[in-house]
Amino acid sequence: MNALELVGVTAGYGPYRALDEVSLSVPDGGIVALVGPNGAGKSTVARVCAGLVVPTEGRLLVGGDDLTGAAPWRIARAGLASVIEGRGVFARLSVAENLELSFGRWLGPSAAATALERTFDGFPMLAERRTQPAGTLSGGQQRLLSLAKVLGDSPRVVVADELSLGLSPAAVEDIYLQLRVLHAAGTALLVIEQQTDRVLGLADRAVVLDRGVVAFTGPPDGASPVVRRMLGATATPDSLAEPVSPA
Amino acid sequence: MSTFLSYAVPGIPFGCTYAIVAMGLVLTYRTTGVFNFAFGSQAFVSAFTYTVLIGEGIPTWLAFVIAVVVLAPALGWVLDRFLFRRIAATNTTAKLVSAVAVFVALPQIVLLMFGSATRFSPPPLFLDAGRVYLHLFSTPINGLELETVIMTAALVLVVSAVLGASRFGLTVRAAVESPRLLQLEGVRSDRVLSAAWMGSSLMAGLAGVLLVPQYPTLQFNNYAILLVAALAAAALGNLADVQLALLGGILLGVVEGLASGYFSTSSVWHTGLLPAIPFLLLAILLVTRGRLRALEDTEDPLAGSDPPPPVPIAVTRSAELDRVIKLGGRALAVAAVVSVLTWVPGNWAFTLTAGVVYSIIFLSITLVTGMSGQVSLCQATFAGIGAFVAAQLAVHHGVPILLGAVIGALGAMVVGALGALPALRLRGLPLALLTLALALLADNAVFPYSWAGGPASGLNVPRPQIGSINLATTSSKGFFVLALLVLIACVIGVKVVQRATVGRYLDALRASPLGAESVGINPSAARVFVFALSAGLAGLGGALYASLQQSINPADFNYQFSLVFVVVVVTTGVRTVEGAIQAGVSFVVVEQLLSYLPGRWGSGGLAIVLFAFAALTYARHPEGVVEFQKRLWTERAERWLGLGGRSDRIVEMATASTGTDRDGPVA
Amino acid sequence: MDPLPERDRGLSVVSVSVRFGGIAALEGVDLVVDPGEIVGLVGPNGAGKTTLINCVGGQLVQSSGSVWLGGESLDGLPPFRRARRGVARTFQRIAVFPELTVREHLFIAARARRRGGARWSELVDRGRPDPDESAEIATTLELVGLADRADAAVSTLPLGACRLVELGRALIGRPTVVLADEPSSGLDARERATLATVLRTLPAQGIGVLLVEHDLPMVSLVCDRVVVLHVGRVIAQGAFQAVMADPAVRRAYLGQVA
Structure with a gap:
């Protein structure tokens, strides 16, 4: 059974296309790494999974249910937890309130309190700042908080975009450790990363995206050379980003 | 001491009326994220319904249930469903303008439906208004006053309970910040916000009905004044703290009570300062309180999921079409001018002249809101300064009206620059509130004097005399040409500034103040400049308006008027000079067309309602209705004609300043 | 006793402390960036790196201590005045002007950063660069590798290119010091390489750089010196290898016990 599946998804923003018939799947309890150069459409995949961008073609399945075009809250209730790139926290709520908001949804009051304490044990940095508004945290700390929000309860599948963006080496270490724990508890993972080596070590499958299409699907070992070739192939550093007419 | 108390104590019940509205404002702001100007109008709608129902002989309790428990939440639901839900949580300008649109339109709708006949207020809900129930420090307290205080206390309990309810309160606060992010937690944020709107609207209805007996007759103006006065009380609570808002309201009432007691009725203070106290207080609070300054919307963390903001279509359309449209536009303009000068009947020529004059005033909004991205709610005040200066100079000192208009414009410019100084550190909502406070200060403490705004019966303003041509006697068509020339000069002036280095600085400041300052752009200088120039334009337009009307x-x-102006221009299209002219002309043309309708439908209220309804589309298309239609038709034309528009170069964006990145395009 | 820096030096931060409410974000931080020197500023999340940069850029006012540039105090100056004196910066969450082209970004920066501030002619000129500015813009476009897309609206560029636009905007007008706040964040391997190349050309022009980075290969590649911040204090500084071998740094930052 697949926890998450994209079937022939085409999506974009207004008139501009970012994904072209992308298919990928994350089996229950599996870890899939999604890598590729900037502008390849990785973040759009994350947004499609979260329901923030609705595909113009293709289907989105969560736990086998077709949720194409469903509102984000419906997808979240189907067991998919999203960590969007950038700031994924409520800046005006305190650290503890951010966590309570997440945990309280799914768990009873006492279980939520336990999850909260467990999270603070795992992230002492957040515990020190539990009453501070999340907006006053540094960029990296906000990132940690948005990850902590999905790590506390055990969703069916987690989609994490730009997992280690802006995190110190020690924090990256911590996050990967926590992901392993989460995975051991049965949660499937779709991890989108810029730092390919690390995530390919964690995953049991890899998908490489390039300019909106899937360039490679297979074992992680096979992905590294593909990515390296992709980044090395074109000489100018920014030719990737060349503006192109929408299809 | 006893004199002090005898002045202060009667201020408490009246302060409670401020407090009721102030708490409602705070509650709405905290639970919906919208600073709801419409609160006053929502209160008026319930009050009006209640009064009408009682007039029909329906029992008080039933009228109360219908007006407050049924109608008010329904209105809140409608406002959320069809207007505010469609506005991005981070678009301060859109939220502000939409709330202002509802504020001006709702009472007009009610008056159109029921007529504006004088309606006397029914007695208080459960106490006898005239009877003295108790003495406080030997000051008699009557039933009306006592009831107000009791009701205020009851409301405090209700509001505190709602905001204190932890789980719901938490969800609501999250929904206000980012409905989409909350959805990712599996919460139906649309329902949360819908409930919040219904609750806040219920509060508005309740406040409206409670306030009915305060005034002998039911008038919207009382509610409008109450709303803006309550702003000061809400500001004392940083627009966030209900208890402080309550305290602020009562304090304001007491200060007013003391002032009206100590200043003799004939003194300048009594006529000038007393009505201005709330607005003076609001202005001072906005400028001095750090927490109010910081009252800006946080960025939407999910902005990266949105399509890039549209660029004005004039920039992106294909070169061929651009030529055709520009040529066509000019031909149309020339045809219109020739028509006015030849066959158009007198009343329509007058209307179109007014349209040209309004266009000049509206250009000032293009500068402030379109170019510098701020909302100013005092443009009519600047127009008034220009008009009154020109008129007073002409009437009392024999200065030619055109020279007077220039002096008036310069005067408005100086006031605009001075007014911008305290506003330098403000942006967004606090700045808009400050401009509103300034407008009300002028309305209450300056314009009523006969040396400023002239006698209440009006000032007779001459038409200009150029050489031997007297524009009053020849025909109003001469004035049309004059106004047109002034408009053209203003348009050229604005376009020059738009294109100049300063225009680029303003573009930068609007897009990212942080980034602009980091490269050395002085935001204060740019702000003062824009406000001064815009005030000057408005002043010039105001002076011409006075001369056109010949009496003000x-x-x-x-x-x-400031509120209506902003709604009209922003909903039409605030980013382009053309938008201001289209707004000016359509504003008067719609009004003139509607004046052919019978009875109250032709009275002008309908025009305001129509422009406010345009705000519904505006919520979806923040670039303005006309701009949106232009884009739609341009794109269609390009498709039909097979022209490659330049729009295809606009690919998605790494959403500046929110730092979230959007994936690149696909070949 | 007097910590007054020498006149010809670059940036000096002298015992700067910042407190938010009761919480100390920076405590007595001293830091020097000489002209032509690239200093890496690293540390765990929340150590105060961006806070320090904001104090230098003027976006934040420190509670105590002072900031000097070229022997002159920057204290009390608003950000735009510091920019004109030679402090340039980039932002962790990019702050570009979406509707403007790359060239317009550089033009605005070149003109606004000019010493002496605004002139009246800026109200009525045509908003075009003069020959000197044009030459400078062309050089900068070449440097950051955006020459081929100079006339594209920045809203059409992906994040990586936007970061380069910010860097170009910071570099134009030859600042004394550039504060780069996680410039490689969100860039892919190739874009990082471009960034590193650009940064390494700066010392030759006498520009000092304070680089906040988590990308340690990048730091080791471009930085002459590294300063480690932890809970608002400098816990180590020196050459990259030596600093990274420090047990305290390993514990706080690298997450490994030596």
């Missing part, structure tokens, strides 16, 4: 009185430039 103090109420011709009150704050409500």
